[in-house]
Amino acid sequence: MACNTAYSDSRSVSYKGANGSYEGQYNWDWLLNCVGAQPESFRVDLEGNLDYTTTRMNSQDAMQAELLVDDLEASSPNFTVNQRYIRSGRQVSKIRDERTFTSTITVITSDLIISKETQLITSGMAEVTLEGKSSTGNSFTYSGILVFNGDQTATLTMAGGNTYTFDW
Numbered sequence: 001m002a003c004n005t006a007y008s009d010s011r012s013v014s015y016k017g018a019n020g021s022y023e024g025q026y027n028w029d030w031l032l033n034c035v036g037a038q039p040e041s042f043r044v045d046l047e048g049n050l051d052y053t054t055t056r057m058n059s060q061d062a063m064q065a066e067l068l069v070d071d072l073e074a075s076s077p078n079f080t081v082n083q084r085y086i087r088s089g090r091q092v093s094k095i096r097d098e099r100t101f102t103s104t105i106t107v108i109t110s111d112l113i114i115s116k117e118t119q120l121i122t123s124g125m126a127e128v129t130l131e132g133k134s135s136t137g138n139s140f141t142y143s144g145i146l147v148f149n150g151d152q153t154a155t156l157t158m159a160g161g162n163t164y165t166f167d168w
Helices: none
Strands: 006-016 020-035 038-054 057-070 078-093 100-115 121-134 139-148 153-158 163-167
Touching: none
Parallel strands: none
Antiparallel strands: 006 020, 020 038, 038 057, 057 078, 078 100, 100 121, 121 139, 139 153, 153 163
């Protein structure tokens, strides 16, 4: 990959079978930013859609994602990662009352620091939100913030106040 040269690509996917089918299109752009010949950051932008049909459900999904990795310089001890991912979908049931459902998943990672030496996450956070609504008016929202503590643990705090700690 050449420095400071923008690249683009796309993919189409499809399948047709006895019990279902899908069709999708994905497009992405990426760029390795350099000062001289020294890489500094890498950026990827992705968007796409996927529609599928089964004997009981139709679905239309769209997604967008951005990824930025900074501090690629050899002198930097860490990578810094920021990303945003959004997926929105609409599902339609083919059975009973043929209800519809919509949902959105959002994941935003901020200043995720990854040690180049150990490949471990040393700090940063991720915000995750899942929202949905049905044609009957029922809706839900779940959200939380995951904070990486730097000692191979992370703390997830849900919007309702519950806290969970993970270790690895």
